[in-house]
Amino acid sequence: MNNFYNTLIAFNKIAANKGAGTPGIDNETVDGINLDKLERYHQEYVNNGYNPKPVKRILIPSDNKRTRPLGLPTIKDRLIQKCLEQLLTPYFENIFSEWSFGFRTKKSCHDAVKRVKQRFQGIDYIIKIDLKGYFDTINHGILMRTLNQFIRKNKVLSTINKWLKAGFMKNGIKYKSLSGSPQGGIISPLLANLYLHYIDLKMEELIKEGKPIKKGNPEYVRAWSKNRHHKLGTDRWINLNPKPRVEYIRYADDFIIGVKGEYDKAEGIKNQVIQWLEQDLKLIISKDKSKIVKANKGTRFLSYLIKVNPTNKTRTRKSTKNSLNGSVQIQVPKAKAEEYGYEYNWLKRGKIKHDEILADRDELEIIRTYQTIVRGIIQYFCLANNLGVLTYLNYLAEYSCLKTLARKWKTSIARVRKKLNRGSTWGIQRKNSIRTMGSLLLG
Known part of the structure; x- marks a missing residue:
């Protein structure tokens, strides 16, 4: 951030954004920013004189004639946020989980769906957990403690804390921000990803614990010797691991968990994840939208319908029709x-x-x-x-x-x-x- 060149790059990216002409509470737009003003904003941050302003909140049309709130930071605040986002993103990219796809460099919704297709083969149950108002319910204390684990620069931590506490202006009245990521903030997606990184790590543990421990199946060997293995419901390997196989993909606050095993195992995992989310991260779960479904019935993920074909016990020779046993179907929901x-x-x-x-x-x-x-x-x-x-x-x-x-x-x-x-x-x-x-x- 001490490098003014980083500030210039950040400003050019902000100016190229289609919302650049929309002002915050100070009514300043990118058209009113010159090189001298950029230098002044840069020095304010370097010399610890920077203090963000409240975010301007407006209501914009949403679906079915409803409206949703939109936060508009000042141009100066967008600039400083972009500067820090440029510095922090490469650092956190090396830390974030391979199972996280939202707001990531060179990762997309399509990449997340492709990973589901690769990893969810043979899954029996799919767990969907819905977070209610995720971006507005992020706990500031937990987020700052998480940041402290990775960032040692007090100025960066202090600046992020100021953004969290800046509040917002609505109809000329200032309101405090008691929870949530900075409204309309450029750095908000990065902070939101970091907040759920804890869940990524917990799920990685479950994935490792549920990896199959394989042993050769003597019944399969006998069937092979008699050239009858293709007619039997006989697996080549026996899994000695009593814990269920678990798969997990997350895109921002939308995540999907696959379980290979009995229903009670899936229910136990669901309850464990909800406990992590509610007790450790203080997030709110939408209980009526959080559920366990049979994988062959399917569930939505990133607007796609994800279904897993049931695994039958009969096998076919390679020369006959290919089997769809346990394969993942990626579909457009009929509705x-x-x-x-x-x-x-x-x-x-x-x-x-x-x-x-x-x-x-x-x-x-x-x-x-x-x-x-x-x-x-x-x-x-x-x-x-x-x-x-x-x-x-x-x-x-x-x-x-x-x-x-x-x-x-x-x-x-x-x-x-x-x-x-x-x-x-x-x-x-x-x-x-x-x-x-x-x-x-x-x-």
Whole structure:
């Protein structure tokens, strides 16, 4: 942080962010920051004169006409947070668990789902534990004690503690922050990951304890000698470890635990993890959303449906049809298309509707907006083996787009189709190119 070059890099990254023009409580934006002011902010921190301001809290639209709070730190606070985040991230990347994927360098949701597919083969039960309002319930005392285990610089620790205590402004009134990570803070994801690092370490212990202790199966050897092993429900190895095999993947506060063993073993692990979360980390568990499910029934993780095919006792030769015994299925939930329909206001009470806001925009922008949304959804679910489920999403988007264009032109859907007909699809031609609605959607 003593290096001004780090401050310059941090400012350039902040300025490139789409929210750079949104001010905090001091109404300052990146446009009002020059080199002299950057140097002054840098020296404030170096000389221990830096004190963060409360975060400006506003409400923004969420799904189903609800709102959610958004924290807006000042540009100066964003800058100092970015500087420390740049310094701390490489250090903690060497410490964080291989089972943690959220807000990590070169790790993504897709990487987490791929790891589930690799590791959850043969799992019998899946444990899902839901944390209620995780980012708002992080205990400041526990977080600071955790930071003290890894960071020896008092200035860094003091600065982070100031951010935690800075509070927020709402309707001109200042409120204290008694818990939670810094609202809207650039450094919040890093701190949130560190807070759950304790659970990662505990789960690593369970994973190691449940590793199979293998011994050759004499029954399999006898069957092999008689060329009958493929007909028997005979495993090549016998597991001598009485503890269940455990798998675990975490993305931020969303994590999934797999158990190979009896239900009571899975229940014991679930209760143990809840105890760690509630007693050691003082987090709040949503009991009605935390459950154990049979792996072949499946559960959601990062919007995907994770299912594990049951393990049968019959075997087949390599020359016959491949067995799906214990394999992991990554799917799009059947209800997902309809959920997106309501999220993007294409549906209302089960009926497809137009988009009132888009109806005032250029027709090319209308089509492009629908295309971008659907293309992004399809790209996110590229790991699923049942993308056909999203065919209904294609229908919702296309019909809502037609209704929006019909509203814009004050005409019927049939006339819109006729006007924009391009053979097997429909679209708008501009400057020797055609933007068709079907070109980027499911065929």
